Amino acid sequence: MDNFFGGLTDGVAYGAVYALLAIGLVLAYKTSGVFNIAFGVQAYASGALYYTLHTSHDVAIIPAFIVSVVLLAPLIGVILDRLLFRFLRSAPEMSRLVVALGLLVAIPGIVQLKFDQTLAISSQGIVPHGDTVYNIGPAVLNRDQLAIIVTTAIVALAVIVLFRYTAVGLRMRAVVESSRMAELNGVNSDRVSMLSWVLTSFVAGLAGVLLPQITGNQVVDVYYTTLVTAAIVAAVLASLTSVPLALAAGIGLGVLQEWLNRFLPTNSVVASNIRPGLPFIALFLVLALDPRLRHRRGTTDPLANVDPPPPAPVAGTRSSELTWGTRIFWCVIGAIYLYYVFFHGNDSVLDDAIRIAIYAIIFCSIVVATGLAGQVSFAQATFAGIGGAVSAQLATQQGMSVILTILIGALVAGVVGMVVSIPALRLGGIFLTLFTFAFALAFENVFLKFGWITGGIFPEAEPRPQLGSVDFANNKSFLALCLVVLVLVSAGVVLVRGGTTGRFLDAVRGSQVAAASIGISATRARIVTFGLSAAIAGLGGGLLTSYEGHYTPTNWATFVGLFWVVIVVTLGPRTIEGALQAAFGFILFAKRVLPVWLPWLINHIQPFGHVGTLPAAVQYIFFGLGAVTYAKHPEGILEANKRKPMQKIQALIDRRRSSGEPPETATSGAAPA
Amino acid sequence: MTLLDARGVTKSFAGITALDGVALDVDAGEMVGLIGPNGAGKTTFFNCLLGMLRPDGGTISFDGKDLTRVPTHRRARLGIGRTFQRIELFAGMTPREHLFVAERARRGDGRLWKDLLGLGRPKPDELARVEETLELLSLTADADRPIEALSLGRGRVVEIGRALMTNPKLLLLDEPSSGLDHNETAELSQILQHVNGERHCAILLVEHDVPMVRALVTRVFVLDFGRLIASGSTNDVFADAAVRKAYIGDVV
Numbered sequence: 025m026d027n028f029f030g031g032l033t034d035g036v037a038y039g040a041v042y043a044l045l046a047i048g049l050v051l052a053y054k055t056s057g058v059f060n061i062a063f064g065v066q067a068y069a070s071g072a073l074y075y076t077l078h079t080s081h082d083v084a085i086i087p088a089f090i091v092s093v094v095l096l097a098p099l100i101g102v103i104l105d106r107l108l109f110r111f112l113r114s115a116p117e118m119s120r121l122v123v124a125l126g127l128l129v130a131i132p133g134i135v136q137l138k139f140d141q142t143l144a145i146s147s148q149g150i151v152p153h154g155d156t157v158y159n160i161g162p163a164v165l166n167r168d169q170l171a172i173i174v175t176t177a178i179v180a181l182a183v184i185v186l187f188r189y190t191a192v193g194l195r196m197r198a199v200v201e202s203s204r205m206a207e208l209n210g211v212n213s214d215r216v217s218m219l220s221w222v223l224t225s226f227v228a229g230l231a232g233v234l235l236p237q238i239t240g241n242q243v244v245d246v247y248y249t250t251l252v253t254a255a256i257v258a259a260v261l262a263s264l265t266s267v268p269l270a271l272a273a274g275i276g277l278g279v280l281q282e283w284l285n286r287f288l289p290t291n292s293v294v295a296s297n298i299r300p301g302l303p304f305i306a307l308f309l310v311l312a313l314d315p316r317l318r319h320r321r322g323t324t325d326p327l328a329n330v331d332p333p334p335p336a337p338v339a340g341t342r343s344s345e346l347t348w349g350t351r352i353f354w355c356v357i358g359a360i361y362l363y364y365v366f367f368h369g370n371d372s373v374l375d376d377a378i379r380i381a382i383y384a385i386i387f388c389s390i391v392v393a394t395g396l397a398g399q400v401s402f403a404q405a406t407f408a409g410i411g412g413a414v415s416a417q418l419a420t421q422q423g424m425s426v427i428l429t430i431l432i433g434a435l436v437a438g439v440v441g442m443v444v445s446i447p448a449l450r451l452g453g454i455f456l457t458l459f460t461f462a463f464a465l466a467f468e469n470v471f472l473k474f475g476w477i478t479g480g481i482f483p484e485a486e487p488r489p490q491l492g493s494v495d496f497a498n499n500k501s502f503l504a505l506c507l508v509v510l511v512l513v514s515a516g517v518v519l520v521r522g523g524t525t526g527r528f529l530d531a532v533r534g535s536q537v538a539a540a541s542i543g544i545s546a547t548r549a550r551i552v553t554f555g556l557s558a559a560i561a562g563l564g565g566g567l568l569t570s571y572e573g574h575y576t577p578t579n580w581a582t583f584v585g586l587f588w589v590v591i592v593v594t595l596g597p598r599t600i601e602g603a604l605q606a607a608f609g610f611i612l613f614a615k616r617v618l619p620v621w622l623p624w625l626i627n628h629i630q631p632f633g634h635v636g637t638l639p640a641a642v643q644y645i646f647f648g649l650g651a652v653t654y655a656k657h658p659e660g661i662l663e664a665n666k667r668k669p670m671q672k673i674q675a676l677i678d679r680r681r682s683s684g685e686p687p688e689t690a691t692s693g694a695a696p697a
Numbered sequence: 698m699t700l701l702d703a704r705g706v707t708k709s710f711a712g713i714t715a716l717d718g719v720a721l722d723v724d725a726g727e728m729v730g731l732i733g734p735n736g737a738g739k740t741t742f743f744n745c746l747l748g749m750l751r752p753d754g755g756t757i758s759f760d761g762k763d764l765t766r767v768p769t770h771r772r773a774r775l776g777i778g779r780t781f782q783r784i785e786l787f788a789g790m791t792p793r794e795h796l797f798v799a800e801r802a803r804r805g806d807g808r809l810w811k812d813l814l815g816l817g818r819p820k821p822d823e824l825a826r827v828e829e830t831l832e833l834l835s836l837t838a839d840a841d842r843p844i845e846a847l848s849l850g851r852g853r854v855v856e857i858g859r860a861l862m863t864n865p866k867l868l869l870l871d872e873p874s875s876g877l878d879h880n881e882t883a884e885l886s887q888i889l890q891h892v893n894g895e896r897h898c899a900i901l902l903v904e905h906d907v908p909m910v911r912a913l914v915t916r917v918f919v920l921d922f923g924r925l926i927a928s929g930s931t932n933d934v935f936a937d938a939a940v941r942k943a944y945i946g947d948v949v
Contacts, residue, residue: 519812519814519815522817523811523812524808525809525812525817527794527801528802530798531790533787535786538859540773541747541779542778542802542803542860543771543773543774543803
């Protein structure tokens with residue numbers, strides 16, 4: 025009985041955390057149309073400021089609370105609305121999700137420039153003497169727990185009142201449906217949307233200062249984001265719309281988790297693997313089974329076609345000479361780089377080149393999933409990891425040929441990708457993305473703890489591949505192997521993009537019902553692309569595992585995979601060029617640009633102070649803010665910035681040609697509307 | 698020969714009966730009209746025919762096959778093409794690409810391995826068929842413009858072209874003249890007659906434009922509040938008092 029009531033009261037307190045976060049997600053989705061995956065890092069910003077002020081600088085509770093929650097949190101909301109989301113009101117739901125993902129990566133970077141990364145947990149939150157215990161009937165609760173329960177109840181009530189009984193709540197929903205339509209009815213969309221963001225961010229701030237006391241965590245961004253991810257299940261159970269359901273589901277999840285904690289034997293597989301993964305398994309099951317989520321349409325602005333159509337890609341508007349010119353230019357640059365790596369580079373340069381080639385292969389998988397199929401997958405790191413694990417286990421335990429194990433690893437990853445995509449097929453859009461996210465987290469929390477997948481804590485060394493008499497133990501020959509694989513994968517992606525599958529995917533993206541009306545099965549097209557994408561990721565994973573000699577779980581953490589999406593989406597998700605540039609960025613930014621190149625540049629152009637190694641956070645800020653441009657340039661910022669210079673060069677070629685020949689339009693692509 | 702045979706098709710949404718035992722048949726190569734006031738259930742009936750909605754009762758057979766458990770894309774491959782009342786085009790594609798995708802879908806060989814072996818590129822006979830349909834619909838001049846740059850009227854013709862590329866035995870047209878001006882409507886009528894004559898494809902036309910319906914079709918079905926209130930030859934139906942009351946009033 026003690027366990028039952030203890031679990032219930034602790035569970036309600038813990039569940040109140042989930043409920044508060046889930047209500048925040050529902051509030052954000054209903055009032056701004058954004059599935060705010062960055063909600064956790066917004067909370068982290070307020071939490072970090074509060075605990076730094078209160079713990080490190082001895083600022084009293086009330087002023088610290090006012091500065092961090094009443095001032096900073098809404099300010100973040102205003103900034104996000106003014107600088108970003110007000111321009112995205114008629115952008116597709118997916119674009120807004122990717123922008124929020126960019127913030128998820130960038131905001132912790134910005135916070136960490138100013139504050140220590142791991143702030144120790146303070147003994148005191150916003151409630152004085154938080155550990156004072158009260159006995160309420162059979163329940164035992166401390167003041168911190170009471171504080172979060174009361175706060176969650178008040179927030180839930182306020183939000184319900186806002187949506188049910190106030191005019192401003194109605195206006196918020198109207199602006200989300202169609203800001204232009206709302207404006208035509210006399211609603212000031214700008215003001216309403218700013219108010220939405222202020223409210224949502226305030227709730228995030230509240231959560232930020234309350235959470236660490238209950239969960240016993242340090243004030244670190246990853247903990248906040250993990251909690252928000254766990255809370256997603258409650259938000260999804262509420263179909264992202266019902267506040268009472270989000271409240272009930274959040275508390276239910278907390279209680280269930282506490283009971284499992286108390287009633288399951290502590291040394292079983294279930295206890296060590298299933299329990300920590302419970303919220304992610306629950307999310308996975310809810311997304312796969314909840315019938316309400318099927319055939320759910322995203323909000324579409326009836327006035328969306330006021331916007332001009334997007335410009336044609338550069339490749340479509342340039343003449344064949346210029347296309348060949350650019351190709352030759354890049355081949356020459358590539359040849360010079362490889363010549364340097366093979367004949368003059370030291371070990372470190374060679375190591376960079378191998379990793380760049382492998383990550384370029386992995387990023388091609390994102391080109392397939394996001395660039396071709398238009399779906400954002402958060403599980404690419406998991407698929408790559410599966411490829412790596414399978415290859416390592418088969419090579420070390422079964423003694424199979426490493427080339428063969430890498431191929432089998434890719435195949436297994438591909439099959440897993442297809443199987444994962446089947447229940448997610450009817451979902452589409454952000455729910456498909458969340459499904460991949462749930463899969464990745466569940467896999468990480470449940471399966472990665474089994475030794476037969478990872479090879480244990482100290483896995484046996486995986487050898488390098490051998491092909492006939494060629495041994496790839498030498499790094500230069502291994503690089504050659506990676507380059508061959510990269511060329512094959514790139515060619516495959518280009519062929520698929522230009523072939524039947526690519527065209528069908530374009531059609532499904534354009535209009536799923538119209539595609540079905542001419543006999544194209546969106547289901548089949550998506551399964552095939554997910555499988556292909558996962559297989560490519562798995563191939564890269566196998567190569568990296570063989571290169572490093574063992575399976576390294578940190579390479580394949582889910583949050584690493586999120587950063588991959590951000591970096592590829594920033595640079596160009598539709599092209600091989602984008603994947604290559606993303607791989608260069610991913611490897612070189614942390615290893616060369618921040619510690620050496622940028623400080624050198626800064627120290628040479630200004631005489632004022634010396635700059636040392638730049639913090640790693642700069643990388644996250646740089647690419648995180650880069651992904652924010654996705655909504656404006658879904659083709660990637662490099663592609664977008666290429667357009668003007670390319671048009672100028674094209675104009676120059678045309679002018680020179682027309683001086684000799686009769687004038688003709690060289691552009692093979694579309695004329696502007 | 699009966700091509701489409703729908704019997705007793707019933708569909709309700711949350712207690713509202715949108716279709717109540719509708720029976721309708723179309724012969725091969727025939728042009729048939731389906732009219733009725735807004736909200737009569739015409740688009741719902743189309744969606745049931747194509748499997749985008751699952752009817753609560755009744756049977757639909759096409760070309761002798763029962764369609765009850767056949768998914769939408771398979772029905773399309775069996776030979777039912779359609780256009781949409783709210784135009785549905787593939788953003789970012791040109792009309793030529795629209796037609797090409799449909800031609801590829803008709804051939805039904807979207808195998809990934811073929812793409813990977815470089816066999817996915819357009820073939821000369823596919824391009825020739827696309828060209829032929831572009832000419833049939835006088836779309837050649839607009840063929841390479843982005844679809845967003847075309848007017849609504851031209852967009853509707855592209856939809857018809859896309860449906861035609863799948864070699865339909867039956868074409869379902871959902872209010873093709875809505876939003877078109879007088880000239881565009883006249884042109885559309887000509888195109889439909891042309892298509893029906895040259896491709897021998899049956900047409901089931903949902904339309905509000907009574908003169909256009911009278912000029913094109915030989916038989917008409919009239920829906921009102923989800924029930925079939927009249928059917929028969931065009932002249933008989935338009936003379937029917939109940940039809941005039943429900944739909945036409947004193948206009949004609």
